[in-house]
Amino acid sequence: MHLKCRDTEKPYLRSEIHRVEVPDEKVEWTVEWASYKPTVYTDPSTNNKPWADKNIGEATFKWNQIDGKTDRRSHTGQYVIDDYGYPLNPMGRTGLRGRGVLGKWGPNHAADPIVTRIHKGQLQFVAIKRRDNGEWAIPGGMIDPGEAVSETLKREFTEEALEGVTNKDIEEIWKKGSELYRGYVDDPRNTDNAWMETVVVNFHDDGELLECAEFKAGDDAVGVRWINANLPEKLYASHEYFIELLLKHHGISRPKMEYD
Numbered sequence: 584m585h586l587k588c589r590d591t592e593k594p595y596l597r598s599e600i601h602r603v604e605v606p607d608e609k610v611e612w613t614v615e616w617a618s619y620k621p622t623v624y625t626d627p628s629t630n631n632k633p634w635a636d637k638n639i640g641e642a643t644f645k646w647n648q649i650d651g652k653t654d655r656r657s658h659t660g661q662y663v664i665d666d667y668g669y670p671l672n673p674m675g676r677t678g679l680r681g682r683g684v685l686g687k688w689g690p691n692h693a694a695d696p697i698v699t700r701i702h703k704g705q706l707q708f709v710a711i712k713r714r715d716n717g718e719w720a721i722p723g724g725m726i727d728p729g730e731a732v733s734e735t736l737k738r739e740f741t742e743e744a745l746e747g748v749t750n751k752d753i754e755e756i757w758k759k760g761s762e763l764y765r766g767y768v769d770d771p772r773n774t775d776n777a778w779m780e781t782v783v784v785n786f787h788d789d790g791e792l793l794e795c796a797e798f799k800a801g802d803d804a805v806g807v808r809w810i811n812a813n814l815p816e817k818l819y820a821s822h823e824y825f826i827e828l829l830l831k832h833h834g835i836s837r838p839k840m841e842y843d
């Protein structure tokens with residue numbers, strides 16, 4: 584955990600700012616590091632966006648609580664607010680302060696639906712190709728203000744893999760889900776004061792509901808296909824880890840990936 588958001592080689596997303604190098608032994612906040620002064624960066628294009636928070640000091644925030652329509656609670660438990668009023672990443676230092684490209688200070692909540700079936704003896708899941716970086720991914724997304732996780736899971740899948748049009752088979756699939764993960768995500772967007780969290784739920788077709796399903800990429804997706812879960816394939820962000828949890832859940836082991 585906490586590797587993708589300590590990369591100092593490439594500049595931070597959509598910027599020319601580099602993270603300060605944080606050695607493994609200094610990640611935890613409890614380790615004294617008096618001279619730690621990383622750059623403060625909040626992507627200017629996120630300012631004044633309806634989905635983005637105001638700056639700290641310009642508004643009142645209810646940390647670790649539901650704050651209006653924003654859920655500021657973390658799946659990891661209570662996070663700490665520093666002496667200047669900034670929430671601290673529960674996994675420790677990232678080498679960058681500020682909100683980065685994320686919309687919320689503190690936790691930014693996403694949800695990831697893994698829709699699966701057994702096809703010719705293979706466990707397969709529905710993946711989409713992301714418009715932003717061309718990577719294959721689980722069709723997840725950010726939880727809208729006030730939205731229930733169960734709604735986000737359905738909405739994101741319908742938008743990205745069904746071009747916004749639901750059908751009776753997929754409605755049937757949503758009735759039974761198994762939660763695979765709930766927590767912090769190692770994500771390149773994370774900073775010392777803003778980070779990604781997600782809930783991953785597996786919806787498995789144990790009949791033949793999805794045998795003839797037609798998928799069509801929509802919204803933030805430009806492609807959609809079934810992927811064999813036990814074949815090594817590079818996936819977006821921490822999604823390979825979620826597929827590992829999926830395999831474990833179904834009692835399947837897969838060969839080790841070359842880049843493991």
Ligand code: BGC
Pocket residue numbers: 693694695720721722723724725768769770779780781820821
């Ligand atoms: C993506 C999710 C992902 C999360 C954390 C969100 O933007 O839509 O699929 O799990 O970020 O990386």
